Amino acid sequence: MKVNLEKIDKNKAGLEIEVETEQVTRAMHQAYTKLVKKVNIPGFRKGKAPKSILERYVGKAALLEEAAEIMIVPNYAAAVKETGIEPIDRPAVDIIQLDEEKPFTFKVTVDVKPEVTLGEYKGIQVEKPHYPVAEEDVNKELDRLQQRYAKLIELGEEDEIQKDDIAAIDFQGFVDGQPFEGGAAENYSLGIGSGSFIPGFEDQLIGAKINEERDVQVTFPAEYHKEELAGKEAVFKVKIKGVKRKEVAPLDDEFAKDVSEFESLTDLKADITKRLEESAERRAEEHVKNEVVKKAVDAASVDIPPVMVDQRVERMIDDLSERLRMQGLNLEQYLQFMQSDLEKMKEQYRPQAEQDVKTDLVLEAILKAEGIQASDEEVTSELEKVAQQYNQPVDAVKEALEKAGRLETLEYGITLNKTVDFLVNQSNVA
Template identity: 45%
Template structure:
């Protein structure tokens, strides 16, 4: 195999790829063996006709396309290495020649990563970030623990914000019940904002056993067109009211809900963990500030192909997240009144920043010879096994080679950022 650069215009490279005749012949034979069962040749059982007979009947090049599909992926990576190219899109291929003397000669066109000069990336100055944990913040975290230990108890009092009302309801528009507007035994937390604006407010002051007409107007941008902006009436029956009962914050609370014997010990532990979180947050912001400053120092014309690929990934992740919640991207677009193109346009700026950062970090990693060892990859795999509560053998079996490459790539990025932070001035 031989690769020869023809020309480079901007980020588009053309090169000639020559594959010797023996290798191409082997690929043709593979194509023949894979496809010979498709041909019906008089005098031969199906799939038994020799390659030469099939070529005589259908043309010498009958297996060329399949053979190229077989051989090209085998030699393309080596050609990229030989020419030191980093493609960002799929290549296009033109056949220039097929002969016994020269073998298979292809002209390949592919878009590659842009070339650019790195700006300053050592000695970057960023402001130190400090987060002081206040007693009020500790109180708030203890309040969260108290809320988690709360329980709902039945009450005959009037409904207030924060109470949970168990209700039956049915909605009517112009005295006609509408689809999707009816439920029985629904638990509604008053003040949660989970119902149409104004609905929950009209239940405040009511008690279990009461029935009330709730008059509301659907938002103008409501996803159901027939209800958007429409005034409706919900006939509501209040089956019961539950109020949140909070345990008292004292030594007994600490003993019952944690491993500590006193509230003072629990408070000290909550504060220590909050300080750890604050320190980690500050460190993360400092690292981001260093990366942002380094990226800002480098001028790059970010390829549209890479930006679009990043937007595709972002939308795919959004779709996965929505599906986990029982929604789809189509429902999101319908509810927000946006088109897919508008959603893509919204994500473009962040995508451009992400692509630029990845290009700069990769260039610095190459310039500084940042490498990831097999031991570092295996150590990361061991951490993943612990995090997912799996054995090392289980997670190794679950990981594909591409997953290990992704892990290696992430470690390389992390080590490169570590290098930038170590060489930055943070004060």
């Protein structure tokens, strides 16, 4: 195989590939073997017709085209490896010479990763923020624990609904005196003050008692996701079936024993303070990383091909679709709720996608410039983490990643993280 590389412009390359005649002969035989099994030729059992008969029946051009398909993919892959180009999209293929008795020549034109001109990425000045932990932060965490371990107490018929109570209600909604679809439910559990219902609905239940019936008057928001209800006035006939109230335990040593391994409230507070301080430190370190990377990226210049941004946008939408799927929703429902469409979403994602692509390209250029690689020990350590996460043997995880073509992705992630750490270590943090 002979390869001639041509740089068409900064982000596009051309490969003229010549395949020796011997490979053409082998490919023609493979093409015959493949096609003869598909074609019914009178007088011959399927798969048994001689090559000359098949050629007369389907035409030599069909055999040559099949042989070309057989040769293009492996030879293109070999040419990419030989020249070191990094394609980012599907190639366009033009056949120059295709003859059974001559070398096969074809030209590939493909978008490639752009060249990055690095700016200053060592000695970056960055300030490390300080996030002090106040007593108020500790108290918020204690309050969260109180709410988490609170008991729900059934109220009696004489008790009135208060904010933060949980009411079981039957309701039916009416617009212009007519019930509407989706506007009714029985024994619905509603947190008073949760904001999960139409604005004003929950407030009008405060003060109500069990078995009481109330008419709740509300106006649907103008941007409500159901167009037929948007901006409409509605009346909900509501009956209170039951009410529960959280009973919060007092903050004392007994509470500390119930919710933690500590024997006193003082020790629990000390542990909460420590954990909040550790979290604040991690947050500060993450800020430094983000700032260092941002400044290194801003200092570099690169002409990003639109196809790379398009691909990143598609990946972002795929990620969103997967998250929605795990919540029992789909993208179409989400777009309807957001009063948007796919094209608008793509445009909204595009600036972030472009920044993400540039960040990846710059970090990749830095790791190449500095010779940063993932060591065998680091790869093994990462594989062990994945194996532990999925409760699988390390060798099985490695084999599965290799088969899926994702082992290189894992190694690449390690090198990117090492590159970020390198930038931080080389920066001047105040």
